[in-house]
Amino acid sequence: MGATKTDHFSTHQNQMANLSKALGHPARIAILEYLLQVNSCICGDIVDKLPLAQPTISQHLKELKNADLIKGTVEGTAICYCLNEKTLELLQNYFATIIETIKQKNSCC
């Protein structure tokens, strides 16, 4: 098979898996970090910053957008991308809660 059994897991588990999966490629991490570094939305020049062809980057941007990790607005000929703080906060909260929970536990291996 290979089909991920999405229906066997909770909505929340699928959501966190999808967000993680969207960040599960160095190019997409690089895009995230580039958008973070630039002190505003970026219109256009992502392609010049990464060692990948334009269609490939477009595809990665699409995946980040599908996961709601970035937002894109049409700005004339270019498209203006920026990070979606709300979605990134979901991730931050998730891992923060995990660490908190671990620290409350008495022990481990």
Add this chain to the structure above:
Amino acid sequence: MGATKTDHFSTHQNQMANLSKALGHPARIAILEYLLQVNSCICGDIVDKLPLAQPTISQHLKELKNADLIKGTVEGTAICYCLNEKTLELLQNYFATIIETIKQKNSCC
């Protein structure tokens, strides 16, 4: 192709991508959350808790272990798995820094 151009990105970017990728499947999120919920290491019963066959779970555990997200110790006939706090802290810190950086920025779309 399909080969991920790992060599074109920084070690750090590859590391965060690998960690994210390892969590990019609902079964592995479910395993993580199960290990978190149980107030100790778990020896054995993960297979009973998930709707997947034993070899499939073994494979997912292997991936989590490869990513250093969990630790496994042999405990007689069973194997004792637990979360690796250090690695999960890497993720927490990463997203915390991202949110912090976003909040410092003047504006966005």
Add this chain to the structure above:
DNA sequence: TTAATATATCGTAATATTGCAATATAATAA
């Protein structure tokens, strides 16, 4: 030793991802 139990590995089919050339689309400029 043999049996029972727990986990891992092998092999393989189904599916998904990645990367890019070629091409399409959409907006502005000339």
Add this chain to the structure above:
DNA sequence: TTATTATATTGCAATATTACGATATATTAA
């Protein structure tokens, strides 16, 4: 209108992931 520029989509080959039956391995129990 016809360029020009920026981004998206299509199509496809290479590769990776997922799932699991069958089997192997390893530990304890009898």
